[in-house]
Amino acid sequence: MKIKNLFEDKKVVLSFEIFPPKPTSKIDTVYNTIEELAVLKPDFISVTYGSGGSMTSNRTVELSSLIKEKYDIETIAHLTCISSTQDDIKKTIDELKAKNIENILALRGDVPIDKVSGGSFNYATDLIKYVKDISDLGISSACYPEGHIENKNLDESIKIIKMKEDMGAEHFISQMFFSNDAYYDFMNRIYRNNIKSPIEAGIMPVTNRKQIERMVQLSGASFPYKFLKIIDKYENSPEALEQAGISYATEQIIDLVSSGIRGIHLYTMNKPHVAKKIVESIKPILDALNRSEN
């Protein structure tokens, strides 16, 4: 099923992101993670893609196929383009179709440090256009509620989303954020600019300090006072920090869906026990929303 159709059937969609094991680890090290996440019955699971066409890229196809075939859960295979030629992308698309995978998350990927991409594509918009031309895959793409790290201008960020939609993207997943207020401002801009595609809010349960330092570098998300206080208070107590991080993410989700946000995408970090705690808390709320008439 195309991801956009999930939003026709449900008021609120819940999805997970997983990443393939590093090439130095066996692929089956992630099988238990998938098994435990599948029990939580997400509407779909997306599988990240190592940029640069590395071995993890084949694993994206393989794991997406496993999720769909073995667990009957819809899937999105992430696909980056910055280091790929059109032929590389065509080959991956053919592999995805051969495995009955119906959706991709079309991404540029991070530009290599040497700035020589060696590929045919400069931006995700180029990839969206190309995939739309050569296939009938469902196309999702990324969006950045607080701007992209290379360009924090929110008006331009919204223009890029509109361009992506006009090129053929029909669903978006947001970068992680910790301030729901920032997300609501972003959604206001989305409505004002007549962007109609469903957008899922990306939620990352923060369960250790190292994760946060990495996120500051990668996401450029702002950290509300309450969030920073939690980290400071519990940084030397891993169990307390994990529990507080889970509670923070759970509160974020309940606030978002209660305010009409249509999709939650949980960055699981391949930690099913964290996803399980969150899903157990939010399930009655999602069930009630999905049963309601309005």
Ligand code: FAD
């Ligand atoms: P783009 O949308 O192309 O944007 C990149 C930059 O260029 C932005 O600053 C934008 O403002 C600007 N821009 C975009 N289009 C144009 C245009 N037409 N003209 C001029 N400027 C333009 N990375 C991975 O390697 N693997 C993954 O699996 C992966 N999954 C992700 C999933 C999500 C939900 C998100 C939010 C990110 C993910 N990333 C992943 C990270 C992503 O690759 C980086 O954030 C990357 O730097 C940008 O990719 P993009 O597709 O958003 O790029």
